[in-house]
Amino acid sequence: MKKRVTGIGGIFFKTKDPAAIKDWYSKHLGFNTDQWGCTFWWKDAEGKDCSTQWSPMIEDTQYYKPSEKPFMVNYRVENLEELLKTLRAEGVQIVGEIESYDYGKFGWIMDPEGNKIELWEPNDEAFLK
Template sequence: MQRVTGIGGIFLRAADPAALRAWYQAHLGIDVQAWGGTAFQWVGADGAPAGGSTVWSIGDGGNFAPGKAFMVNYRVADLDALLATLREEGCEVLDESHDAEYGKFGWVVDPEGNKVELWQPPEGQ
């Protein structure tokens, strides 16, 4: 079974999300959108679109619990199968899951207590 296929997003916790977003926008040129982040579009070596994106976002971290200062979102091919396998392997898989127009989400907690988000994109993406 294929497990992680890429990074879907990186989410940073900040005491003052608006100020930190402004810093990244001003100093690193990240095109921060009204929702608090951006989606970096994937491109191939030739610069042509490669059919995907990685989300980058700064917020208050309210959805990281029980995690810490960040959360990485890993892209997966089959969320349900991977969550079942992780449970069988004795991993701490959170009971909650979420289906949305932009994909399916589930979570596992690593041995250091970091919440790891697993994301299965919609069919064809």
């Protein structure tokens, strides 16, 4: 079977004041924050540049819907379209349609406890330009 998840692509969580949280993490933990949060760069087993995003979001964000949870995890995947077909056949709830950007493709699923999971087929090179 092909790999499904290859790593963590991002951690997203709700907060009352995203700017203040980003400032706190920058000051106390050295996060290099920007408008989206902080991007952590690392190399995969083949030496390819990869990224993981850390993003606090305003507490009334609708991005996690239909989940009511205060967080969402993004997983890096290979071949998103094939994986979503497989997951659908396995009875996993798919949320919305695939969205494509220069930095990759995104799809969403729900786990049995109502956590929305973001699946990302990354194009890390787009961030390096």
